[in-house]
Amino acid sequence: MTISLIDSASGMRRVLTADEQDRADLIREFWAPMAGMYHFVPGGVDMATVHQQNFGFRPDSAAIEQVREGLDTLVAADAWTRVEKALADGVTALASARPGVTIPDLTVLLVLGDPTSKHFVDEVQGISAFGGISGYIAITVWPSSCVLDRLEAIAVHELHHNVRYSPGGVVWDPRTVTVGEQVVAEGLADIFAAELYGDAGYTHFVRDETRADDQVLAKVAGGLGITGMADFAAWVLGDSSARLFGTEPVGLPTGAGYAAGARLVRAYLDATGTTAAHSIHTSASDILRIAMPRLGLTADAPH
Incomplete structure (x- = not known):
């Protein structure tokens, strides 16, 4: 199996340096590899709307500087490499515990959340992730020290869901x-x-x-x-x-x-x-x- 981590750091950087009217399309662009997660929706979905529904950062200028700082923090934490390694380690652990278990190829998106959302920042403390559709994991974070300390754990939590609901598992x-x-x-x-x-x-x-x-x-x-x-x-x-x-x-x-x-x-x-x-x-x-x-x-x- 393969783990394909979307280069959302570059994608988000393009959003954050673009003119405001172009940002929604650029969000759609880096979310595009996740479109298969919604294969069951006739005609597909608007990935910019999906971004918002997952507590993704807003494309307007209200908190754009704060989001830029958040991106710098994620990059400095080597977040993408850490998530990819954690998923590889999790796959190894599952395959060892259940030889022959079906583990799908994974497309994984790590994206910054909305620092202006009180519910996202305070109530669920900067994490909203979804791994319930076989082959896709979306992780939305705000890079607090707690979230950064837990990046690996967040990733393998979603991996467990993903394999549980993949072919051969729970329907x-x-x-x-x-x-x-x-x-x-x-x-x-x-x-x-x-x-x-x-x-x-x-x-x-x-x-x-x-x-x-x-x-x-x-x-x-x-x-x-x-x-x-x-x-x-x-x-x-x-x-x-x-x-x-x-x-x-x-x-x-x-x-x-x-x-x-x-x-x-x-x-x-x-x-x-x-x-x-x-x-x-x-x-x-x-x-x-x-x-x-x-x-x-x-x-x-x-x-």
Whole structure:
């Protein structure tokens, strides 16, 4: 398999030095290799809109100097080389744990986020990434010291998702997928990253008290059987994201699904003596059936 990291540093530099009216087209240009991520959308999508939906930096002049400084910080941190090496290391770890696992060729985009978005900077602390479509990983960051320290972990978290939902793995159907699947997937991906990078593997916008809160765990457990993607933001990301995306909050803090997922997956791994790398294709129902009683939970697991 091959890992193709888009030269978005050069692409973003072109955007940031262009006249304002030309910037949207230049954003489309460096996002263009990711178009296959939306193969299921008739007629395709506008990649400049995708950039915005992923919390990408705004092409107007409001924060352009701040974005230039952010790009300089990413380049100085050798971010692209680090992400590529982390993905290669993650591929090796998965192939070792699951010989014969299907790992697709990867097209990977690392892009700067919008420093003027309070939700992006403060609530999710400068990270928005997506690896759920086989063969594509998009990582949007603001280069705080915490994000820079976690670059490798962020990359392999998305790699775990990507391989889980690639051919031979778990089938993702947006109409029938459960909250339980998403929660388990986030737990598996975080713990896989922790297997490689220690505590840096755990998603940093989840507060320590959220991770340890039994009421949060019980609340998320009560929603595991909910079907369809419409309510995922509330149950996985929390109330703040639910409000941003126009869905009904359910009374959960930011990152609640990640916190619950990590506890559920850890209970499963402890019971079975296996790893998140080896469990990449294990169904959510199998994991929850073993994990939930160990955590004193009785809610129905998704089918």
